Amino acid sequence: MAQPRIFKAGEWDTITPELAGWTYVSFSVKQFAAGETIVIAADDQERSFTPLSGIVTAIVDGEEIVFGGRASVFDGLGYTLYVPRDTEVTITSADGAEVAIASALATTKHAVRLVTPDDLGVEARGGGNATRQVATPIPPGFPADRLLVVEVWTPGGNWSSFPPHKHEHDHDGEAELEETYYYRLRDPEKGWAVQRAYSPERDFDLVETVRDGDICVLPWSYHTTVAAHGHDLYYLNVLAGPAPERTLQAFQDPALAPLQNEWPELGLDARVPFIPRYPETSAASELD
Template sequence: MTQPQIITRGNWRKVTPEDAGWQFSGLEIAQLSAGEAITFEADALERAFVPLSGKVTVEVAGETYEIGGRASVFDGLGYTLYVPRDTAVRVVALDDAELAIASSVAEKKYEVRLVTPDDLSVESRGGGNASRQVSTPIPPDFPADRLLVVEVWTPGGNWSSYPPHKHEVDREGESQLEEIYYYRLRDPENGWAVQRAYSPERDFDLTETVRDGDVCLLPWAYHTTVAAHGHDLYYLNVLAGGAEGRTLQACQDPALAETQNDWATAQADERVPFVPRYPENS
């Protein structure tokens, strides 16, 4: 299996399990011009279609769904269309669009299901300068086989995925999940963040700058992210694992887990939540 790594924008468009050296998780980013169409064959992958910007129609199982509409990931919560395995799909861009296609190898077949911003909570997590906004379009109780999808927004200067945690072993309080991060910055030209992934047991420590359009592969390791001051950060999480139970349970770094005890008395970051449910003027 691969070790944690950052792949910079321009050096990737699609991550498959074969690329990553693992079993399940995948991600593709499609940059579509208005009127452009892409197709997906019926195969062993369950997929989640998440417009990051623009609007598309998705033709699947005799139905057509129109999804999207935000100008960027910072303008509103996302739409997600879940499509099970063994199901062909045709996508047509109604205007210029960026479309994320999260996927996992699946055994069981479920039903097509649309998740709209009305179905999502505008959730604040953490405290102090570890405050961030989270929505989970495909949570553990979603009727899917393995795929889990999360959207996270972190205001500039704040920590996210904190305390550092890992999804490495299927056991009480932890799940083994292959995780992909896809980063977008509000300022794509100048914005940046820092991703750390580390494993004392493996004598491994990666601390690397990430920029708009980069992707991180996390097969194991404690991990956490911090947005540079003044640079709001978004990332899409794609996770999947082989355990029978669907869960996002994580094991926190025991050396840092107690830092969250201060959140109950810490002054809340007034910027969070800072992404509305729907774009203004929608």
């Protein structure tokens, strides 16, 4: 039976439905050597490609798309290329790059689309020491089938994904969604955070330290994350599920949800937003 679980960096290569014990979401991070090319065949998966660092070139349906450019996830908002099902894509990096590749089982085909930092809001969310910065390259309103992608930056010492919430049941106010959390730390050697995933109904409680390159799979459970003091945290969320409508609706833990009522009085952490819209070097070609 699928259950929340953390895979440590170096112990996982690709999160597949078989590994996670679910149906829709797959996730990997590809390290491109200079000049390296990969070809992903057309199949029943829709995909997103988010450079974590470096610049890549994609060829999709004969169109060349150059995108990316940040030196790391802490140097700028990201570019994300969406590629629908039944579509082959070739990805090359001239100088080397690191690319997060997410996919979800899809039944309908949509258009190829490049999301640039111009398309993303510089959004501060939460309040007090639960303030974080959020960008959503593939939100519910995006023309895709099931795939949803969110980038989140949390300053050291702050809580994120708070109040704790879950995407477990498909009903009014909540959607059934599989979800991954892929973590990066500004200091990859010393940085750390803590992930909690819990379910009183299932008598389940996971509290674990996470470090750079770890990933958490969440088929169910309330969940929340806190960055250690002095260690800025990034995570990339990928979600997909059987819900008939594209939505990120979540059900908050009733015991903790009222705490957000204090946020207007507390105000936003002055450090947020702390990720700029543009890195020093970036590249993107427009789709016709």
